[in-house]
Amino acid sequence: MKAIILPEFGKKNLQLTTIPDPKKPGAGEVLIQYKAASLNYRDTLVIAGKYNPKFPRPIIPCSDGAGIVLEVGSDVTEFRPGDRVMSTFAPYWIDGNAENWELRTTLGAPLPGTLREYATLPASGLVHRPDYLSDIEAATLRCAAVTAWSSLVRLGGIKSGDWVVVQGTGGVSLFALQIAKMHGAKVILTTSDSAKQSKALKMGADEIINYKETPSWGKRVREITNKRGADHIIEVGGAGTLQESVKAVRSFGNIHLIGVLGGGQGEFEFLPVVMNQVRMQGVVVGPRNSFIEMNRAFAAHETRPVVDKVFSWNDFRESLDYLKSGSHFGKVVVRLD
Ligand SMILES: NC(=O)c1ccc[n+]([C@@H]2O[C@H](COP(=O)([O-])OP(=O)(O)OC[C@H]3O[C@@H](n4cnc5c(N)ncnc54)[C@H](OP(=O)(O)O)[C@@H]3O)[C@@H](O)[C@H]2O)c1
Known part of the structure; x- marks a missing residue:
């Protein structure tokens, strides 16, 4: 073969x-x-x-x-x-x-x-x-979509009205956008590419932040969410984005640690995580039954x-x-x- x-x-x-x-x-x-x-x-x-x-x-x-x-x-x-x-x-x-x-x-x-x-x-x-x-x-579907599903649904318990930050416009992030909208959540998408903004808006993103033009995008997330912060961060940037994610997340919110596109090592300020009781959860794709559960939801919504x-x-x-x-x-x- x-x-x-x-x-x-x-x-x-x-x-x-x-x-x-x-x-x-x-x-x-x-x-x-x-x-x-x-x-x-x-x-x-x-x-x-x-x-x-x-x-x-x-x-x-x-x-x-x-x-x-x-x-x-x-x-x-x-x-x-x-x-x-x-x-x-x-x-x-x-x-x-x-x-x-x-x-x-x-x-x-x-x-x-x-x-x-x-x-x-x-x-x-x-x-x-x-x-x-x-x-x-x-x-x-297998890796990217199930990782987004595990983060927001299986581990994160996403609810209608939650704010979700998705970083970039790669596989995991666009599936996270679709899953968040399916659950009635609001989505802030960050991207470095202005040409991709309109496509993300068409997919239902509620707010876009260009992370190259606005490197302090965590502060902008706070403004958008009336100072409350986001309930979920789809963290695919790793060391390059984590500190901004901590600024963007609400107290008792979730940072789903998924990827390392911006680096796997770096300095990190721990205190805000402790003081705001932020939940940081590593995610590795997810089990077969999560895949089946997600496919049922995708079919019900005809998510492409x-x-x-x-x-x-x-x-x-x-x-x-x-x-x-x-x-x-x-x-x-x-x-x-
Ligand atoms: N833990 C797991 O189970 C699991 C599963 C799947 C993937 N991952 C990991 O998750 C990450 C994303 O995977 P993927 O398949 O979605 O990747 P991908 O499709 O290659 O995503 C690339 C996009 O991410 C954005 N990006 C790149 N560097 C960035 C940075 N420093 N900050 C913010 N956004 C950045 C860019 O979007 P713009 O062009 O819009 O800026 C880029 O086009 C990878 O590190 C991958 O290894 C982990």
């Missing part, structure tokens, strides 16, 4: 090649054909060897994908050949709090990722795709992922460059059929 493999760390080492087909599905397993995969910032870090330099090589990159069931093992009742499915990031994390091994056993390293034609996966590593979505759209650009097998390297450039609005996808 066709696959993209990474024999050694470094983008230049990526190869489009042929590898043996996966084994026939045994008990509890399902053979699928991938139709599309989507990129996440994590994939760029994995390929560069910065996510975990100990990951065994070769790696098949990418953790998100959608496709069709070809064959099921003898005791599989949840799936049938022909079903449209999405694979899950951590195929053994079903619900609640994961054990360490369940949290770390993930597609796109250390397990083989989604840039391959076929995969035999445990049935627990798949969910049904809502009918209204295409394979391209469905491939975008924002797909910015679709690449093919041959231009996978270009798709990584495009993601790293930050010029995308939403998700970047690779078509695999």
